[in-house]
Amino acid sequence: MPRFGLQLRHYRVMRKLKLKDLADLAGCSESLLSRIENNQLNPSLATLHRLCKALDISMANMMTPEEPGKCIVTRPGERLVVGRTSPRNSEKSEAEIFIPYADGRLLEGMVFTLLPGGTSNGRLSHQGEEVGYVLEGEFELSVEGEIHRLGAGCTFYFQSELQHEFRNPGSTITRLIWINTPPTY
Secondary structure, eight states: OOOOHHHHHHHHHHHTTOOHHHHHHHHSSSHHHHHHTSSOOOOOHHHHHEEEEEEHHHHHHHHOOOOSSSSSOTTTSSEEEEEEEOOOOOEEEEEEEEOOTTTTOOOOEEEEEEEETTOOOOBOSSSEEEEEEEEEEEEOEETEEEEEEETTEEEEETTSOOEEEOOOSSSSSSEEEEEEEEOOO
């Protein structure tokens, strides 16, 4: 599984930040940050998002770019997984990236998994467009306050600038294919 340590250290050093400085900006401990930089653990999706926001970079910048080619094929077990799904993790979500970030690439795609009770951790708004297909489970999507309850086989599309949030309101795992442009993770 790819690790974020080298990229994280690179961006921190480029911005002339000490471990403590970045930890304070991202709302995490120095020891957690040190463990991530030393590839002892991968950050949760929420922690990675806070680190990227503190460094003023997109999450896509943290992904190791692929060599450009005509066709990129990744097999199960080879794709980057961000976040983790475990009952102990308050985030309860993970994203398996199937359109990896690279300069010039317009799309980002992932298989997104939410445990029961998993959420977006608040409202989101950013540039772009988003589309999704619910593979299994229940998915609740709120766009500009309008709530949509979706099940397997349902699709959605919206402009990313609109305030949006989501959650798994069900008692089983929710999995969906989620594609957005431009890359934001």
